[in-house]
Amino acid sequence: MTKYRKRLRSGGNLSHYLGYLTWVQSQRESVHMPPTATVAAMSPHQRRDYDEARQAYLSRGITVATRTVHELDATVVEQMDANFAKRGGGHGVFLSAPSGAGKTTALHLVLGAVLADLQENDPGLLHRGDVPIGYVCIPALGTPRSIYQVLADYLGIDYTIGVTEAELSTMVRNGINLARMELLAIDEVQNLDNAASAGPVADALRRLGDDVDATIILAGIDLEHTSITTGHRGAQIANRYRRAAVYDYADSSQVDWRRQWVSLVGGMAAALPLHANDAKEVAKLSGLLFEITHGSVGMLNSVLTQVARGKISEGILENEYVEAADLENVTLTLQAERRLVQAGSGSMMPTTRLSKRRALLSARSKSTNA
Numbered sequence: 001m002t003k004y005r006k007r008l009r010s011g012g013n014l015s016h017y018l019g020y021l022t023w024v025q026s027q028r029e030s031v032h033m034p035p036t037a038t039v040a041a042m043s044p045h046q047r048r049d050y051d052e053a054r055q056a057y058l059s060r061g062i063t064v065a066t067r068t069v070h071e072l073d074a075t076v077v078e079q080m081d082a083n084f085a086k087r088g089g090g091h092g093v094f095l096s097a098p099s100g101a102g103k104t105t106a107l108h109l110v111l112g113a114v115l116a117d118l119q120e121n122d123p124g125l126l127h128r129g130d131v132p133i134g135y136v137c138i139p140a141l142g143t144p145r146s147i148y149q150v151l152a153d154y155l156g157i158d159y160t161i162g163v164t165e166a167e168l169s170t171m172v173r174n175g176i177n178l179a180r181m182e183l184l185a186i187d188e189v190q191n192l193d194n195a196a197s198a199g200p201v202a203d204a205l206r207r208l209g210d211d212v213d214a215t216i217i218l219a220g221i222d223l224e225h226t227s228i229t230t231g232h233r234g235a236q237i238a239n240r241y242r243r244a245a246v247y248d249y250a251d252s253s254q255v256d257w258r259r260q261w262v263s264l265v266g267g268m269a270a271a272l273p274l275h276a277n278d279a280k281e282v283a284k285l286s287g288l289l290f291e292i293t294h295g296s297v298g299m300l301n302s303v304l305t306q307v308a309r310g311k312i313s314e315g316i317l318e319n320e321y322v323e324a325a326d327l328e329n330v331t332l333t334l335q336a337e338r339r340l341v342q343a344g345s346g347s348m349m350p351t352t353r354l355s356k357r358r359a360l361l362s363a364r365s366k367s368t369n370a
Contacts, residue, residue: 008056015153017131017179024112024133031057031273036317039275051312054273058305058312061105064267066297067247067260068097069106072217075244076110076183080215092209092216096223097246100335102297106246107185107219111135114183131155131179134214135187142191144204148172155179169204173211181214189220189228198227198234206236217244250295261295262286268300272308274320282322292327294339299332306330 012019075093083090097103111133118132136150148168155175192201229238262283269282293299307326
């Protein structure tokens, strides 16, 4: 293996439906873990392939059915059922969450579940050219036209630079209906929060929801405070979408918060493909993990997968478990470093294990600001 690992490239373009459908199906695949004795008896070549498969799985990021996933799934089931006999349009789903709450992961998991369910009941739908699910991201400084452009690109609709917004809108709406799309997720909708185009954006989203046969999910960061859902025209969006609850693990004021956080840690620990790991023992580190991650689902995922990948690289099966000492040297994002310093002794689940790291980060921060 080279010192600098080259990225594993699947060749799929996730902004196009062919690439996304292939990718979202692959995310439901897990690593087959044979008994430890079987792994120990593998040849060096077999063991290398097995460990590489585990590393690739962890590099993609472990996914677990969090409370947010369950809430989104239940809301989608109910809304698709409510829309099933409507002639065009229908109410949609609103998914708003702070950064790091696991919003986008939840979207992909639910979209994958919808696709799997539809395929089970109709195995030939993809071969017929149907595009049952859609996922697009709004680019920075989004406009009504950018909504139609990302959707046209996803569906593979050819358009010229000179095409008018009205023409592009018609092409996209017809394309979604011809593709027999059932569920469409539009992510990063906060990028449409532009005072100059607030009204046209709200109108574009309303028309899209009224004219296509797909149930639509609008997802983004703190959308309830944007122009997309406020004001006279934003109220038309708010009246057409129902909220899917997002559980914010950073908010200790929520009912049963501690148990929910411990459950999340245990669930992610159980998903790690390690041979000596005990999810219940990792759950005992919940306080320390909260101090490191400040309740960020994405950061918790990163911390646990970093440790797991290191354990697999060591090549010692009996040492493949997560312990407190492993958490001292994980690499944090800049935001996680800042929160660790700010938390100090006032952490919601206080520990003293990270005092040295916090002091080092605090000194580094002061040096940077000097």
